[in-house]
Amino acid sequence: MTPAKPSDLIASDKDQNKQAVIAVVGNPNTGKSTLFNLLTGMRQKVANYPGVTVEKRLGELNIGARSFQLIDLPGTYSLAAHSPDERAAIDVLLGRIADMPPPDAVLVVIDATNLKRNLFVATEVLELGIPVVIALNMVDIAESQDISIDVAALAARLNTVVIPTIAAATRHESLEPLKAALAKAVDESIDTPWALLNDVKQAAETLAAELVAEASPESSHLKEPVAAYEIHRALIDKGGEAEKQLISIFGAGLSQRLQAQRDLLTVGQTLAERDANERYAYITATLDGIVREPEDNQQRSLSERVDQIVSHPIIGSLLFVLVMGTVFQAVFSWATPLMDLIDGAAGWATERVYATLPEGAIASLLADGVVAGVGSVVIFLPQILILFAFIIVLEDSGYMARAAFLMDRLMRWCGLSGHSFVPMLSSFACAVPAIMGTRVIPDTRDRIATIMAAPFMTCSARLPVYALLIATFIPQQHYFYGFINLQGLVLLGLYLLGIVGGVLTAFLLKRTILRGSAPTFLMELPPYRTPNIKSVLVRLLERAKAFLRRAGTVIFFVSVVVWALAYFPRSEILAADFERQKLAVESSVQIEAEREQTIQVLENELAAAQMEQSLLGRMGKTVAPIFKPLGWDWKLSAAVIASFPAREVVIAVLGTTYAVGSDVDEEDEGLRDRVRNAAWPDGRKVFTLGVALGLMVFYALCLQCAATVVVIRRETNSWRWPAFAWVYMTGLGYLGALACAQLG
Amino acid sequence: MSILQLAQRFGFATGTKVSAKDSAYADDATLADLKLGQPAQVLGFQNAEHPSAQRLMQLGMIKGEIIELLRSAPGGDPMEYRVMGYNLSLRRAEAAEILVENYSS
Numbered sequence: 001m002t003p004a005k006p007s008d009l010i011a012s013d014k015d016q017n018k019q020a021v022i023a024v025v026g027n028p029n030t031g032k033s034t035l036f037n038l039l040t041g042m043r044q045k046v047a048n049y050p051g052v053t054v055e056k057r058l059g060e061l062n063i064g065a066r067s068f069q070l071i072d073l074p075g076t077y078s079l080a081a082h083s084p085d086e087r088a089a090i091d092v093l094l095g096r097i098a099d100m101p102p103p104d105a106v107l108v109v110i111d112a113t114n115l116k117r118n119l120f121v122a123t124e125v126l127e128l129g130i131p132v133v134i135a136l137n138m139v140d141i142a143e144s145q146d147i148s149i150d151v152a153a154l155a156a157r158l159n160t161v162v163i164p165t166i167a168a169a170t171r172h173e174s175l176e177p178l179k180a181a182l183a184k185a186v187d188e189s190i191d192t193p194w195a196l197l198n199d200v201k202q203a204a205e206t207l208a209a210e211l212v213a214e215a216s217p218e219s220s221h222l223k224e225p226v227a228a229y230e231i232h233r234a235l236i237d238k239g240g241e242a243e244k245q246l247i248s249i250f251g252a253g254l255s256q257r258l259q260a261q262r263d264l265l266t267v268g269q270t271l272a273e274r275d276a277n278e279r280y281a282y283i284t285a286t287l288d289g290i291v292r293e294p295e296d297n298q299q300r301s302l303s304e305r306v307d308q309i310v311s312h313p314i315i316g317s318l319l320f321v322l323v324m325g326t327v328f329q330a331v332f333s334w335a336t337p338l339m340d341l342i343d344g345a346a347g348w349a350t351e352r353v354y355a356t357l358p359e360g361a362i363a364s365l366l367a368d369g370v371v372a373g374v375g376s377v378v379i380f381l382p383q384i385l386i387l388f389a390f391i392i393v394l395e396d397s398g399y400m401a402r403a404a405f406l407m408d409r410l411m412r413w414c415g416l417s418g419h420s421f422v423p424m425l426s427s428f429a430c431a432v433p434a435i436m437g438t439r440v441i442p443d444t445r446d447r448i449a450t451i452m453a454a455p456f457m458t459c460s461a462r463l464p465v466y467a468l469l470i471a472t473f474i475p476q477q478h479y480f481y482g483f484i485n486l487q488g489l490v491l492l493g494l495y496l497l498g499i500v501g502g503v504l505t506a507f508l509l510k511r512t513i514l515r516g517s518a519p520t521f522l523m524e525l526p527p528y529r530t531p532n533i534k535s536v537l538v539r540l541l542e543r544a545k546a547f548l549r550r551a552g553t554v555i556f557f558v559s560v561v562v563w564a565l566a567y568f569p570r571s572e573i574l575a576a577d578f579e580r581q582k583l584a585v586e587s588s589v590q591i592e593a594e595r596e597q598t599i600q601v602l603e604n605e606l607a608a609a610q611m612e613q614s615l616l617g618r619m620g621k622t623v624a625p626i627f628k629p630l631g632w633d634w635k636l637s638a639a640v641i642a643s644f645p646a647r648e649v650v651i652a653v654l655g656t657t658y659a660v661g662s663d664v665d666e667e668d669e670g671l672r673d674r675v676r677n678a679a680w681p682d683g684r685k686v687f688t689l690g691v692a693l694g695l696m697v698f699y700a701l702c703l704q705c706a707a708t709v710v711v712i713r714r715e716t717n718s719w720r721w722p723a724f725a726w727v728y729m730t731g732l733g734y735l736g737a738l739a740c741a742q743l744g
Numbered sequence: 745m746s747i748l749q750l751a752q753r754f755g756f757a758t759g760t761k762v763s764a765k766d767s768a769y770a771d772d773a774t775l776a777d778l779k780l781g782q783p784a785q786v787l788g789f790q791n792a793e794h795p796s797a798q799r800l801m802q803l804g805m806i807k808g809e810i811i812e813l814l815r816s817a818p819g820g821d822p823m824e825y826r827v828m829g830y831n832l833s834l835r836r837a838e839a840a841e842i843l844v845e846n847y848s849s
Contacts, residue, residue: 078802082795114830117804237798270792276801304814307831313818405833409819418822520796520838521822522803525831 020186021069021101022061023092025125026109027118028075029398029526031137031167033057034535035109036072038175044542048717049097054088055439063183071103077117079124080233080272081241085444090233090242093128094226105131105185107178112142112149112164113527115291119283122158127201128229129193131185132160135178140166141529150290157286159194161185167532196279197236200271203261204232211250234258235265236275303527311402311525320406323399324425327390331383331429332460338382346375364567365560373559376646377552377707380430381544383460387426387433388543389536394422396531400440401523408521414503415510417443417521420450424502427454430461431708435715436543442523445514449506451715452725455708456502456701458495461648465699466494468651468666472675473692490696497700501732546714547707554710558645565616566642566653571609578606611656616642630698630737631691633680640698647704694740702733769846775825775839778813784844785810794841804828810847 026032037044040059047056057072073089081087088097095102106125110118126132136151155162163178195201208228233242235258247254266274310316350367357363394400400422408418419441427434434454441447458466470487477486581602589595611617620638627637635657643650651666658674678686703709703726712722769777769784778784786809789797804827805811814824814831821836 077799080798080802082799114828117828117830120802238793239795270797272798273788273792273801276798277806280804280806307814311815311817311824313816317818401833405817405822405824408822408833408835409817418817520799521833521835522796522799522838523833524803525824525833 018101019067019069020104021071022105022107022182022186023071023073023103024107024109025073025089025093025121026075027077027111027121029524030075030109030111030118031532032075032109033072033539034167034396034532035135035137035165036070037535037538038532039179040070042538042541044538046542046546048714049088049091050717054085056088061179061182063179066183068182068186070107071100076121078121080237082237082239083444084241087241087245093125093130094229096226103130105133105182105188107133107135107182109135109137112136112139113145113147115149115287116280116283119286120279123196123279123283126158126160127193127195129190131188131190133178133181133185134158134160134162136162136164138167139164145293147291147293153290154286157290167529196282197265197275200235200265200275201228201232203265204228204235207231207257207261211254215250231258235261236271238262238270238272306528307402307525310399311405313406316402316406320403323394323403324422327387328429330390331386334386335382339379342375342379342382346371346379361567361570365563368567369560369563370556372652373556373563374552376559376649377548377555380432380461380707381548384430384433384547385540385544387429388436389540391422391426391433391437392536392539393531395440396529396536398526398528401525404440404523405525414453414507416446416449416506417441419443419523420446420453420506423450424454424457427457427459427502430459431455431457431705432547432711433543435708435711436546438715443516443520445510445516448716448721449509449514451712451721452509452728453502453506455703455705455712455725455729456498456505458498458700459705461646461705462494462498462699464648464666465650466491466696468654468671468675469692469696469699471666472672473687473689490693494696494700497697497736501701505728547711550710550714555645555706558706562616562642562645562649565619566611566614566656568615569613571613574606574609574613578602607656608658611638616653617657629741630694630734631686631688631741632695633678633686635678636686636695644704645706647699647702650699688743690741690743693743694737697736697740698733700733701729701736703729769844773844775811775834775842775844776823776836778811778823778825778839778844780813780815783810783812783847785847787843787845790841790843796838796841800838800842803832804830805842811844 024032024036036057036059039061043060045058047058048054049056054074059070059072061068061070071092073092074085076086076089079090079093081090091097092100093103093106106128108122108125110122122132122134134155136149136154139149142149151162151164161181161184163181165178166174205228208224208231211231212224212227227246230242230246234240234246237243238258243255243258246258262271265271269277310319349371353363353367353371357366391400394403403422404418406418407421411418411420411424420438423434423437423440425434426437431454434457435451438447438450438454441450470490474487474490478484479486582599585595585598585602589598616638617634619641620634620636623641624632624634624637627640632640635654639650639653639657642653651671654675655668655671658671658678675687680686709722709726712725713719716722769782773784774790775784775786786805786807788807789800791797809827812826814826816823817833822833823836823839824831824833825839826832
């Protein structure tokens with residue numbers, strides 16, 4: 001067995017025709033993603049790594065005539081992995097991700113204002129034997145803080161290329177030196193990789209050679225150099241992912257062999273301790289004499305002074321309420337004109353369709369299926385984008401970390417951490433950006449618990465449904481000299497129901513299937529920074545695209561299906577009957593206004609009759625026995641089925657089934673009257689107080705939003721969680737409505 | 745309770761210097777015992793095999809590092825520290841894993 005070098009595998013097969021791959025590594029808050037966005041611009045793709053919830057961001061970088069693929073790895077302080085999500089970075093670097101070649105070079109982004117901690121992961125990457133380019137980022141900020149760094153000396157001591165970059169690089173030419181260094185690095189190879197703990201490395205290589213020799217060739221798909229680095233990691237990261245991975249390949253006996261090696265390599269301390277101590281000692285020695293910083297850092301004390309107020313327990317909390325209040329005001333008030341515009345455009349398009357096309361299935365498909373379906377997606381885009389923009393700016397400015405710090409205590413009693421607060425709050429506007437925003441939560445279990453809790457919050461699509469039901473069934477009663485209004489009280493109750501549902505869900509999940517090791521809250525509070533506008537826009541567009549592509553296609557498809565269910569089959573007898581009655585009215589009624597009104601009534605009645613015998617109507621009748629205990633008739637059952645893709649659809653469907661036309665809104669008096677007077681065949685009213693309350697509770701608890709389902713699928717990278725959420729929330733909604741129906 | 749203590753209790757007047765006598769930390773003091781304006785030096789971990797120990801060391805909690813309490817969140821938890829030139833937030837339970845000793849500048 002020849003002693004293997006990691007470079008044999010990692011930097012092999014240099015093929016000039018193949019697109020070279022560059023991985024981007026760095027601590028969180030170093031401006032790594034900003035730099036990635038500036039290098040790749042809009043040429044980005046976002047996907048998930050197989051089996052984990054970490055986002056895989058790929059981008060294309062053109063340097064001269066050559067094109068490179070950049071992979072932005074999740075921000076990390078070290079290559080040590082203690083969870084499957086943390087594995088993603090090291091898997092990419094070792095070339096262990098399917099369909100992804102090992103990188104030809106690594107760009108390590110380090111923050112010039114905090115070299116010591118940033119160099120930790122940089123030195124780990126240098127041990128991999130892949131050519132490295134270090135971007136010494138934020139040199140402008142370092143300069144403004146009077147920190148001076150001898151870049152040439154740093155490069156010489158680390159034996160790699162170091163290129164200074166600035167955080168707010170808006171002019172493209174300022175990135176030229178970095179691009180040139182990357183283009184050069186991908187063609188290089190390293191023969192003898194440097195190692196900090198040489199004895200650990202040698203022990204790992206010996207063990208790797210033994211294991212590969214022992215294993216039958218076909219049972220082991222792990223190549224020796226990769227195995228050597230995995231063992232290197234497993235020795236240091238006791239009980240971590242590398243050890244688990246190796247045990248799954250070489251068997252449980254490996255644990256003892258690893259521990260025997262650890263005992264040989266250290267005395268009186270753990271290997272992780274030795275690694276951290278020696279690495280920081282090496283870094284301190286490397287930086288000695290080449291970094292000069294003032295005793296009292298002015299800039300830092302500025303950020304510190306801001307924090308005296310922003311992170312203050314009392315003033316900071318008030319400020320936080322103010323900030324979140326502003327965000328919500330903006331989401332609702334700025335979005336309204338845009339939403340009205342979209343609504344108007346959809347109405348105009350519907351009119352145009354009916355005006356230009358002959359009446360029939362095609363026109364109805366275009367107007368009620370396509371336009372309505374697309375409209376129902378796009379209408380929420382303004383709110384979603386405004387919310388995204390705020391979340392991204394809060395993240396990039398450093399405020400998000402302060403919010404998490406202030407709210408940690410509050411979130412802890414439902415088993416979560418402060419990281420979950422802003423995503424949870426965002427879902428009061430819309431669960432979609434909230435769920436996408438859970439990427440700030442480092443702990444996977446916390447993240448999933450937050451994703452499961454978010455759809456319970458009263459989002460803006462629930463409001464029209466609540467408005468209709470409350471205005472229809474809850475009397476205008478005032479208590480305490482008009483200070484308390486019964487309708488308002490019910491609305492408040494529905495909000496609270498959502499909050500309690502979400503909090504209890506997170507609480508129960510964290511105590512059962514998502515139970516894990518002791519919760520941690522290790523979070524850096526980065527200095528306040530001005531967000532880079534271009535990078536914010538790139539991320540905003542990327543998220544908008546993701547929403548429109550993933551959610552848009554599914555919602556569109558589902559809308560067309562629901563349209564078809566409600567449209568087909570058409571009864572010719574009913575249509576002929578309508579034409580006869582219409583003719584009779586036209587010949588008998590003289591006053592034009594009265595005639596038109598009568599015809600409108602007939603049209604609405606035809607639509608209602610067609611709905612009754614359509615597939616949706618029949619489905620409503622088929623499932624009606626299931627909803628019977630809730631006190632629902634087939635019309636309500638059909639409307640509820642139709643509103644699973646998007647809950648606000650219930651108003652239009654109720655409008656059609658109750659024969660007041662589908663173009664009603666929640667303010668429509670006709671719809672309210674019809675719904676209020678709806679009766680069973682024996683004359684009993686359908687909507688008793690219990691049924692009405694039950695319906696509201698059902699809509700409060702149920703996951704009736706295809707966009708949310710699809711986004712949960714995307715963010716958890718499996719259908720397991722969206723399926724669980726749907727079944728669980730629908731079940732809760734049913735039970736809630738059942739309980740209310742008992743009120744009579 | 746003096747006005748100064750009261751002010752500190754409610755988060756005002758951070759970083760106030762305290763007399764040398766008060767700044768002495770007990771032998772078994774941890775990061776959770778840190779007082780405002782009284783930096784200490786990291787000694788090590790209660791249990792070096794603690795699941796968070798490796799991550800904490802990588803974040804700079806290594807023997808000899810000077811660490812300072814900056815503030816605590818509402819309710820006294822989590823805490824914000826300054827270590828290795830940056831600010832780090834820790835829950836009290838994790839902070840109690842890290843042993844510290846007096847630091848005299």
